[in-house]
Amino acid sequence: MNHIDNLSINAIRVLSADAIQKAKSGHPGLPLGAAPIAYELWAHHMNHNPANPDWRNRDRFILSGGHGSMLLYSLLYLYRYGDMTLDDLKEFRRLDSKTPGHPEYRHTVGVEATTGPLGAGMGMAVGMAIAEKHLASVFNKEGYPVIDHYTYALGGDGCMMEGISSEAFSLAGTLGLSKLIILYDSNNISIEGSTDIAFTEDVQKRMESFGFQTLEVADGNDIDAVGKAIEEAKADTEHPSFITIHTEIGYGCPNKQGKASAHGEPLGEENVKEMKETLGWTSQEPFYVPDEVYAHYKELRDALAEKEEEWNKMYAEYCEKFPEMKELMEQYFECDCEAILKDNEEFWKRGEKPEATRAISGRILNTIKDSVPNLMGGSADLAPSNKTYLNDKGDFSADCPSGRNMHFGVRELAMGAIGNGMMLHGGLHSYVATFFVFSDYIKPMARLSSIMKVPMTYVYSHDSIGVGEDGPTHEPIEQLAMFRAMPNFHVFRPCDAVETEAAWYSALTSKETPTAIVLTRQNLAPMAGSSKDALKGGYILEDCEGTPDMILIATGSEVELAAGAKSVLEEKGKKVRLVSMPCVDIFEEQTDEYKERVLPKDVTKRVSVEALSTFGWDRYVGPEGKAIGMTTFGASGPYKTLFEFFGFTVDAIVEAAESL
Structure with missing residues (x-):
């Protein structure tokens, strides 16, 4: 490792440790151990442009281990994302700061997803990779790969223990998401001590069984080995990749390195001082970064900006050669559902006979599937019951990425995270579906939708004791109250066709609020007085x-x-x-x-x-x-x-x- 790389990596470590120490709260272990991984990825393998954080063809990076947020904030500061300043790092975990305890989407420029619950970031990364693969199938032309980027997710042992990651990875392998690359910060330490007390499986074999290419780096400080593994991952065009990178939690802090105490508490002033001496840092001044490090990150920024400029030239040619695709691209990324649906007589159709609202909802989906071409979603193995299948629009799969019907399998929790990821990517409006009683499984991801202000649509059928014969295990009772209690969340329980149409209209035109549409199994009579006032x-x-x-x-x-x-x-x-x-x-x-x-x-x-x-x-x-x-x-x-x-x-x- 050369001098400037080492210095730049240690800048991430020092900034992270200083911010956590000043806040007297935080998790220094991950930033200290994983700094070389993040540096190598962001500097030499990931296409992104700090000057334009919303570049459509940027690679996505998700810090699934969101407790290690200072790793991300240090990177965002050094790369000059948004208007992140050194003062923002000094305000880590303070009210109204740009550096909250866990990364928050829409709050901090450069944060791609809100990550707090471990494993959720892995599920959202899978959703982003699905979005990339689908949109590439829609828009790319020979010689014009206008949608062509990777999704990276970094997480640790906790992310691997949570069941949501296994659910999501199982589907990712089945779908052959070759542009999904998972970086596993494997340090064998959790809050309670060694992971051996509860986590002894061979993660590599598990990931291999899911259909991933598996790679391993023995020393997380060896950035050449990390870089080689990332390039090997990119070279596999058939499978998602999983890179286990062995690190030491709290690296560089002699009294904390490799110990559980490095995970979730400040190092302490004396330990920060010793860490800086161990790393060969030239100053004990808090938040000090040498000028040569700032200069180096500026060089990296300039090179990254050139990547987008190359893409912009290609995209301009693409738009000139394929004007109809330019128009379609804008329809996908800036879809105006209000204009499409507001006066659409085919959409606003009054019911003529008793009908289950789940059937009405299914008819609505198939009425609007062409006018809202970026509508894409599916069910947790219940599409025939939920009536959420888009007829004649194909099934998204490894061999058919253009399909708009998702088969999530019996994986409600991961389904919610994946749906969030699809929408976070941009260009799609996703919906997910299951029986209402099983919304208990999906609720944590619906909560993240609300926090992130991601207007995803949740379709819940079999809405009450009207489920009938399946009995108490399948009859939702308290679930409606649970979702109504959630801030920034709309729950519709319509009584007929008009109200079901209002529910879908509200869901598709919402800008910042997710919507649950709760539907009956049994037939309901059309109500003469129902109207758009349901909105x-x-x-x-x-x-x-x-x-x-x-x-x-x-x-x-x-x-x-x-x-x-x-x-x-x-x-x-x-x-x-x-x-x-x-x-x-x-x-x-x-x-x-x-x-x-x-x-x-x-x-x-x-x-x-x-x-x-x-x-x-x-x-x-x-x-x-x-x-x-x-x-x-x-x-x-x-x-x-x-x-x-x-x-x-x-x-x-x-x-x-x-x-x-």
Whole structure:
């Protein structure tokens, strides 16, 4: 290793250690051990341009071990990403800083994904590699590889232990994602000590069984060996690659190197001092970096900018030669779904007969598949049940990357991460699907969608005890409340075709909020009063003359029951308003005036009806109202029998209303 490379690597280590020490919080072990890996990759193998962080054909880098965030922040500072300054490093882990505890997408320029939960970054990297492979099949022409880049993910033992990585890697191998390269920082240390206490498998053999090319570097400080392995990975055009790189956690700090204590706590002032002496650093001044290091990183930046300039020239020729592809490219990367769908009569179609909302949703997908060509997704082995298959659009596979239907297999957690990665890459609007009860498996990745402000669509069918015969294990009860509790997340439970269309319209036009569309297995009758007002989350479906005596509020399949109860109550002389509330989250975003118009405060007799948990409905029914819902996990039987058994009937709603 030459002098300037060694100095540049140690600059990453020193900046990381100083920032963590100043914050008195953080994880120095990974940055100290993995600095040579990151330096070699960013300096000599990865195409990226700090002057244009959003370059479409850049290589993607995901720090899956997000606790080692100072490694990434040091790189972003030295490469001058955005307006990252030395003061930003000094504000590590402080409120409103650009350097939060874990990397956050949309918050810090150059961060490709929010990584905190271990393994999630690996799943998102797989999604990015899928996006690259699909978009390349759509846009590349002979001599014009306009979409042609790699996805790199760096993670450690924890990422390998989490089940999500195995789920994602299994699919990556099946799909032959040859431009996915995983860098495994293998130091055999976890928070509790040696990984041998809980993790003794042969990871290389596991990855080989998944269909990866496996490579190994004995010494993570040997950047020539690291570089050779990366180039070997690139040379394999049939398999994704997995490079195990053996490192020492906390490298360079004599009292911490190779120990669990290096993982998640500052080194301590004396240890930082000793580290700098051990590394041969020329100053004990915190955050000091020699001028020759800054000059070297500037040379690297200039060379990287030339890479994009070469691509820009090729792309200009491409656009001139294939103007229709230029137009299509913009449609993919800057799709205006609002313009496409707003006045689309074929999209906004009122139902004519009782139909399950899952079937309606499937019809919608196949109505818009051509007008929204970048719509791509699939299900966790449930597409026939979820109705999420795009007819005649092919299945994405190793041999057919142009296919738009994803077969995720029974891997809900990885599916969520992969969907996020596909959208983070840019150019695609992804959707993922499963039974609603199995949203428990996918929820952590939906949470990341919300945090990252990635407007992915989650399609959940079999939405309540209406699942019926499969019984409590398959009947969602508390899941709707769980997703409603999540900030920046919209949950639609539509009652008919119009509301299902509103749900999809809202999902596809959302800029920063993910959406769950929760759908029935059983048929629902079209509601005469349903309208585009569903886009406001809650609205008056059927009203009465003057001020109502009482208000019935319902969602999904229970709207029809509430409408029946309204008719009975009116026959008894009551004035009743029926409010459909397909999306509580969006209703809460409306003005106070609108909410008061729909649910006037002086009408205190209210009944909510939803065949799921009643949690949260007290906000709308108030202390004088009643919430009809589930307090158990359901039972096995035909759905009509279950609805009657658990009190979801017209008579039960009438009785509750009359008791107020």
